[in-house]
Amino acid sequence: MNEIDTTTEVTTRTPHKLAIVVGSVREGRFGPVVASWVAEQAGLHGGFDVHVVDLAEFDVPLSLPAASPKYAGDDYPRPAGMAALTSALADADAFALVTPEYNHSYPASLKAAVDWHFTQWTAKPVAFVSYGGAAGGRHAVLHLENVLTELRAVTVRDGLAFPNHFTTWQDGRPLDPEAAGYAKTLLSQLEWWAGALRSAREATPYPG
Incomplete structure (x- = not known):
């Protein structure tokens, strides 16, 4: 009689490198608070090696320059x-952009950071x-989706928006009890795309 193999194959979860980008450099900004909470949720999710990238810390x-980073590649004069x-951007497998809404759009600091890069x-x-007022920063996100699509990134459908953050957060956490669940959905979609796109990049260079 043949013995039945009852061992169970154990699969390991390889974390993807997630860059959580704090987009605002404005005095008194709320972005670092949001980014810290998102980083905590990403840690609990377990699918990421998390790195918070605060634009206020960089030049x-x-x-x-007149030349475009689209064509200059690694030789771009930054x-x-x-x-x-x-x-940090080049090493990342995925990004979470944390942005406020200023005058129905996103901060100039975030646009500058995006424009200085391309292949990353x-x-x-x-x-x-x-995050923001009544719209929760959604106008900023609509503009960013167009920009990142132009840079050949893949934008994730489900995002997180925090309207009136000045009254809906307390002690560094959102008061909405469902916020953590929404974050988990976002992170799970981001993890799926990170794995699929990393495999695709390793197999074949992106065309164009």
């Missing part, structure tokens, strides 16, 4: 103070976490 000028930011976003998933 990101609004004035760019300021020395941007090297760590470029490295290519064929990688991007999720959005927004």
